[in-house]
Amino acid sequence: MASLDRNKWLLLGSSLGVLGLLVTAAVREHVLLEWRQVQAEVRLDGQPVPVHLRQVVNPALGVADRCVSCHVSMAPGEQSATGPAQSAHPNVVHDPGEFGCTACHGGQGRATLAADAHGTVHFWPEPMLPVRSTEAGCGTCHATAGVPRRDVLDQWATTFERLDCRACHRVDGRGGLLRPDGGGLEGPDLSRVGLTGFRADWHEAHLTRAAQETSRPWLQAWRPVPDADRAVVERYLSTRVAMPALVAAKATFLSSGCLGCHKLSGVGGDDGVDLTRAGEKDPGRADFTEVPGERTLDNWFDQHVRTPAAVVVGSQMPALRLTDRDVSDLTLFTLSLRRRDVPGSYLPRDRMRVARFSEREFASDGATLFGAFCTGCHGRDGLGLRAAGVATFPSVANPDFLAAAPDQLVSETIRRGRPGRRMRAWGDGSAGIREQDIPAIVAYLRQLAGTPESVDTKPARWVQGDRTAGAVLYERTCAGCHGPRGEGLDAPALNNPVLLTAATDTFFVDTITRGRRGTGMVAFAESSPTHPTLTPADIESVVTFIRSWGVQP
Numbered sequence: 001m002a003s004l005d006r007n008k009w010l011l012l013g014s015s016l017g018v019l020g021l022l023v024t025a026a027v028r029e030h031v032l033l034e035w036r037q038v039q040a041e042v043r044l045d046g047q048p049v050p051v052h053l054r055q056v057v058n059p060a061l062g063v064a065d066r067c068v069s070c071h072v073s074m075a076p077g078e079q080s081a082t083g084p085a086q087s088a089h090p091n092v093v094h095d096p097g098e099f100g101c102t103a104c105h106g107g108q109g110r111a112t113l114a115a116d117a118h119g120t121v122h123f124w125p126e127p128m129l130p131v132r133s134t135e136a137g138c139g140t141c142h143a144t145a146g147v148p149r150r151d152v153l154d155q156w157a158t159t160f161e162r163l164d165c166r167a168c169h170r171v172d173g174r175g176g177l178l179r180p181d182g183g184g185l186e187g188p189d190l191s192r193v194g195l196t197g198f199r200a201d202w203h204e205a206h207l208t209r210a211a212q213e214t215s216r217p218w219l220q221a222w223r224p225v226p227d228a229d230r231a232v233v234e235r236y237l238s239t240r241v242a243m244p245a246l247v248a249a250k251a252t253f254l255s256s257g258c259l260g261c262h263k264l265s266g267v268g269g270d271d272g273v274d275l276t277r278a279g280e281k282d283p284g285r286a287d288f289t290e291v292p293g294e295r296t297l298d299n300w301f302d303q304h305v306r307t308p309a310a311v312v313v314g315s316q317m318p319a320l321r322l323t324d325r326d327v328s329d330l331t332l333f334t335l336s337l338r339r340r341d342v343p344g345s346y347l348p349r350d351r352m353r354v355a356r357f358s359e360r361e362f363a364s365d366g367a368t369l370f371g372a373f374c375t376g377c378h379g380r381d382g383l384g385l386r387a388a389g390v391a392t393f394p395s396v397a398n399p400d401f402l403a404a405a406p407d408q409l410v411s412e413t414i415r416r417g418r419p420g421r422r423m424r425a426w427g428d429g430s431a432g433i434r435e436q437d438i439p440a441i442v443a444y445l446r447q448l449a450g451t452p453e454s455v456d457t458k459p460a461r462w463v464q465g466d467r468t469a470g471a472v473l474y475e476r477t478c479a480g481c482h483g484p485r486g487e488g489l490d491a492p493a494l495n496n497p498v499l500l501t502a503a504t505d506t507f508f509v510d511t512i513t514r515g516r517r518g519t520g521m522v523a524f525a526e527s528s529p530t531h532p533t534l535t536p537a538d539i540e541s542v543v544t545f546i547r548s549w550g551v552q553p
Contacts, residue, residue, distance in 0.1 A: 257376025
């Protein structure tokens with residue numbers, strides 16, 4: 001009997017326990033869930049909103065986002081909702097009610113808990129982008145074409161400001177405001193004209209209207225625009241695609257020489273990892289051992305750009321001399337490197353132009369091409385870089401080099417590279433530099449140096465020196481930097497097939513005679529207590545010895 005009573009009490013206790021668990025689960029499910037508590041405080045037109053699970057579903061995009069269960073004011077038809085976590089979505093090109101949230105912002109759309117939805121939980125590979133990097137989400141689908149390097153973009157923006165275009169037009173949230181004198185707020189917002197397009201005859205239309213108007217903006221702010229400035233304004237407007245921070249970040253990327261080592265959408269070098277989908281890196285698989293601060297992907301990219309070898313052991317990427325703005329821009333742009341397969345009806349025109357019609361994502365002027373492909377090794381000023389643990393990168397914009405080097409030598413070096421060195425053959429058509437780009441890069445180098453091409457009337461091979469004497473002189477004066485066999489130690493490799501076939505004898509003689517300012521290459525024709533002085537006959541003998549490494553044409 002006592003045992004039966006104990007069983008009854010045990011059954012009663014366990015039943016009450018199960019009942020308690022069920023009640024707790026019901027309370028948590030129907031009362032305590034975060035989105036329910038948020039919605040309980042939300043008001044729409046002064047009235048409580050119905051408390052239920054809200055979501056945006058788009059089968060074509062594979063979207064089923066429940067983010068609007070907390071951010072009710074982001075839901076279609078409820079933008080005026082007020083309360084905690086409520087603010088209407090900024091005016092963007094896309095309708096958030098159609099595209100959802102995670103397509104742009106990342107995160108876990110089907111989740112109903114904040115931490116899960118934001119993707120900050122362990123093992124979720126696509127956390128939500130931080131607010132400061134929101135525009136990185138645009139790179140999921142878009143590929144803005146024709147972007148120049150950063151200083152060129154800044155010059156375009158300065159021209160737009162100088163012409164006082166913002167007196168009447170708002171661009172990226174600035175301008176188009178009423179002025180104390182009554183001017184302003186006359187023209188349309190131009191923040192998206194790179195997507196929607198603008199009238200080809202806009203200047204003529206402005207001239208016609210200016211002749212008819214008597215209002216202050218037209219009389220005080222508008223002036224006819226010179227042809228050169230008009231071209232700049234049009235190129236600047238072509239980059240206004242409602243994501244100014246990402247366009248500026250891309251321009252910084254195109255100024256940093258990253259494509260010299262990394263591929264992006266099939267364009268660039270092979271020394272580094274392919275960056276096409278770098279923004280999709282799983283933070284759970286990233287090594288944060290040497291990364292101070294929060295364990296987020298944007299912080300990992302930030303620290304990696306600053307000190308590559310400290311974050312990735314064995315990295316060959318040099319620590320570039322970058323400003324905080326540059327680091328922030330490169331972090332934002334790297335986060336934007338993600339891809340989403342979307343139906344053709346959703347594919348943006350810029351992505352279609354790049355993916356299907358081979359349009360470039362960068363401008364084709366010499367400054368942008370040099371910035372995108374060359375500055376990572378040769379520096380933004382073209383004067384070369386020195387980094388710990390790697391060979392010194394040569395100064396290709398050195399005035400003394402360009403005074404001696406004909407365009408043909410510089411072009412062949414770009415086209416054929418330097419075998420055995422990090423300078424790849426850019427003319428093979430596989431890395432994004434086209435044949436017509438090479439003259440533009442050479443012209444930009446001469447612009448940087450302020451050195452026109454010199455005319456050499458001598459044959460390509462004219463030196464007749466003493467090879468044996470040249471070998472002795474080379475060992476004594478040149479081998480310490482260029483290597484005993486011209487392999488290159490702390491100076492360029494001279495025993496290189498491209499150099500030996502493309503360079504003229506005049507180039508070698510002038511270089512040894514005059515040296516290279518700003519480098520360790522001294523002028524051997526000048527007397528000095530630090531190095532022997534070479535006579536013209538000595539210099540020709542050294543050149544003859546150097547030529548002995550190659551095959552004479």
